[in-house]
Every structure is written in structure tokens, then in C-alpha cells.
Amino acid sequence: MTILNVFIITIFVGISGWSIYNTACFLVANMDTGTVRQSHFRETLFQYLWIFSLCAIILGSMVNYLFTKKLLRPVRDLIETTKTLKEGKYPKPISMSNGSEMDEFIGHYNELVRQLEANEHQRKKIVTDLSHELRTPLSNISGYLNALKSGVIDGSQELYGSLYEESKRLTHMIQQLDQLKEWDNGSHQRLAKRGRVNIQEVVQTSVLTFKRTLEQRGIEWEVQVESQELLVDQEGVQQVLNNLLDNAIQYYIDGAPLVIEGKIDQDAYELSIRGPGRVIEEEDQEKIFERFYRSDPSRSRETGGTGLGLAIAKEIVERHEGEIGLRSDGNDHTFWFRLPKEGALD
CATH class of the missing domain: 1.10.287 (Helix Hairpins)
Structure with missing residues (x-):
């Protein structure tokens, strides 16, 4: 040239x-x-x-x-x-100089590379976490069955119950993965079936679902929900509430009762679940809605969590053009989500 x-x-x-x-x-x-x-x-x-x-x-x-x-x-x-x-590598960002159209194009290109790198990192993390989540229960089941087959141990009601719980946890995890896939790929079809639902009735149904568990754990609860009709996918919102309630119960520590509150806030409706729990570090608060993330570094299964419940809740709320988050003050935590009153969706 x-x-x-x-x-x-x-x-x-x-x-x-x-x-x-x-x-x-x-x-x-x-x-x-x-x-x-x-x-x-x-x-x-x-x-x-x-x-x-x-x-x-x-x-x-x-x-x-x-x-x-x-x-x-x-x-x-x-x-x-x-x-x-x-070559499968991620280059450093290209420098920009004078703010021309070429620089604008380079800026978009740099952002694309960063997004690809973030997606690749997330994909690897999900594969690693999924492998970790499946390995332990499968190893337990395989080990016990092999021991039973070899006659090393004798079967008992307690052992069969333990194996059943492991298989149930695996089934639950697969179901949650299917739910995430459904909301990732078919959310618009699901939301196309939305209808007007009284959010107060949805909350009452969720509380009734967990009533026995709350009573067994000796957890007191309060419901302060304003009546309001929302244009939403009822099954999806029900699932968000169930996941948040289940999370609050799992990590509950003795103290104040769980408070389920719903109120109209300008052009949105906010639902929150507040209760005492162990301290959540600030860095964990920013990641708690990520898939497979659990703040317990040992990834303990004593609570039965898979690290998918809050991720599913986040996906559903965002597909409703809403917001979800956590407000934490020491041992007092409030999980909240906001839905538009009109539920305007594409």
C-alpha cells in the first residue's frame, strides 16, 4: 500500500x-x-x-x-x-489512543475478548464444581455397594437409609441443573405463560410447604405481606421463594424469628426473608448467587446444599426483569428480590 x-x-x-x-x-x-x-x-x-x-x-x-x-x-x-x-489463548487488551472510530471498534473487541475469557473461566469452574459435587456421593455409594457385595459389611436399615439420602441428593442436584438449563434456554417460552397472581397467596403456599420443617427445627416465623397482583410465572416465583426459605432454614442459628415481608415499592414489589444466620463475609456476599458457590470453604454437606438454589432464584428473577440481592449485618441477613408490578416482558 x-x-x-x-x-x-x-x-x-x-x-x-x-x-x-x-x-x-x-x-x-x-x-x-x-x-x-x-x-x-x-x-x-x-x-x-x-x-x-x-x-x-x-x-x-x-x-x-x-x-x-x-x-x-x-x-x-x-x-x-x-x-x-x-491458538486457544487470550491476548492482552489492545491499547487505544485518540478516541476514533477505530478505537471504538478496538474497545468492543477488547470487551469481547474479556467476555470470552470470563465465559471460559466460568465454564471450567462449573465443570470442576460439578465433578466435585458428584464425586463424593458416587464414591460413597460405590464404596458401600462394593463392600456389601464382597461381604465386608452387612446391610442395615441405617446404611440403606444413608445410601438413599446420597442418591436423593444426586437426584435433587440433577433436577436443579435441569431447572437452570430450562430457564437458560426456554425462559421466554416459560414467561410467555405468565398470568396475574396474588403474591400474598404465593407466600402463604411457600410457608405452608415449610411449616413442618420450621416446627421441627423450632424456628418461629412471621409473615408481613401486602396483597398485590403481579404478572409473573407463578411456578417460577414460587420456586424463588422456596429456595430462599430453604436457604434461610438450612443456615439458621438460634435467635430472632424468620420474617417474610412483602411490600409495594413505587413501580415494583419487594419480597424479603430476614433472619439470623452465621456471618457471611463481604467477598462471599458478592458471589453467593453464583452457580455451585458455597461460602463454606470445606464445602460441607451437613446442610444438604448444592450451591444451585440461589443461582436458580437469580436466574428466574432476572428473567422477570427484576433484581435480587442480599443485605447482611453481622449475623442478621436479608435476602430480597424485586419484581416489576406490571411484569412487562418481551
Whole structure:
């Protein structure tokens, strides 16, 4: 490209010089200056034109080269980073300079690379977590069955009950994964079936579902929910409430009662579940809605959690164009979610 531009500059300067030379010679020829002086003028003018033309070609070529190099540098960087991506690696962000359209394009490209890297990291994390979650119960079941087969141990009601609980936990995990897949891939179809639902009745149904568990654990509860009809997927909202209640019960510590509160807040309806629990560190609060995430570093299964319940709740609420979050103050935690009153969805 640079060679082509130099050739064009040379042609342009040559034509311009030839035109100036012939024009000047024509004008001088019409003057009464004598043949010798006219000849000397032509020679001098020709020399100067050659010098100026060469200077113009060299200077123009240098300027063109530097400008073209600067213009094409981002393109070369894009080519190199694309090659790096093709090799399965993630390149460093391409630097930007002057805020031009090219810089805007590079900015979007850098963001795309960052998103791809984040998705890859998340995919690997999910695979690792899923492998970890499945390995322990499968190892337990396989180990006990092998011991029973070999006659090393004798079967008992307690052992069969333990194996049943492990298999039930695996089934529950698979069901939750199916639910996440359903909301990931078919959420618009699900939400297309939404209808007007009184949120107070949904809360009462959830509380009734967990009433026996609450009584067995000796947990007191209070329900303070304003009546309000919302345009939602009833099954989805019911699942969000159930997941939040189940989470609150699992991590409950003795203290104040669980409070389920629902109130109208401007153009949205906010539902919250507040109760005492063990301290949740600030870094855990930011990740608690991620898939397979549990704040317990030992990944203890004493509570029976899989790290999917809150992720499912988040997915459902966001598909309703709502928000979900956690407010924590020491041992007092409030899980909340907001739904638009009109439930306007695509």
C-alpha cells in the first residue's frame, strides 16, 4: 500500500512540475527577453523543479509512510490477537489512543475478548464444581455397594437409609441443573405463560410447604405481606421463594424469628426473608448467587446444599426483569428480590 501511495505521489508531483514548467516557459516565450536569457531561464527552472519535485516526493512518501503505519498498527494488532485467540489463548487488551472510530471498534473487541475469557473461566469452574459435587456421593455409594457385595459389611436399615439420602441428593442436584438449563434456554417460552397472581397467596403456599420443617427445627416465623397482583410465572416465583426459605432454614442459628415481608415499592414489589444466620463475609456476599458457590470453604454437606438454589432464584428473577440481592449485618441477613408490578416482558 505504501509503494502504491509513493507511486501516486510521484505521478502527481511529476504532472504538476511538468505543467508548471511548460506554463512558465510559455509565458516567458511571449516576453521580449532574448533567446539566451529564455534558455537560461528554462534550464534554471528545470533544475529547481527537479529539486523541488524530489523533495516533495521524498517528504510526501515519508509522511505517507508514517501516517499509514500509524493507521494500520491497530489492524496489525487485531490480526495478531486474532491469531492468539485461534491458538486457544487470550491476548492482552489492545491499547487505544485518540478516541476514533477505530478505537471504538478496538474497545468492543477488547470487551469481547474479556467476555470470552470470563465465559471460559466460568465454564471450567462449573465443570470442576460439578465433578466435585458428584464425586463424593458416587464414591460413597460405590464404596458401600462394593463392600456389601464382597461381604465386608452387612446391610442395615441405617446404611440403606444413608445410601438413599446420597442418591436423593444426586437426584435433587440433577433436577436443579435441569431447572437452570430450562430457564437458560426456554425462559421466554416459560414467561410467555405468565398470568396475574396474588403474591400474598404465593407466600402463604411457600410457608405452608415449610411449616413442618420450621416446627421441627423450632424456628418461629412471621409473615408481613401486602396483597398485590403481579404478572409473573407463578411456578417460577414460587420456586424463588422456596429456595430462599430453604436457604434461610438450612443456615439458621438460634435467635430472632424468620420474617417474610412483602411490600409495594413505587413501580415494583419487594419480597424479603430476614433472619439470623452465621456471618457471611463481604467477598462471599458478592458471589453467593453464583452457580455451585458455597461460602463454606470445606464445602460441607451437613446442610444438604448444592450451591444451585440461589443461582436458580437469580436466574428466574432476572428473567422477570427484576433484581435480587442480599443485605447482611453481622449475623442478621436479608435476602430480597424485586419484581416489576406490571411484569412487562418481551
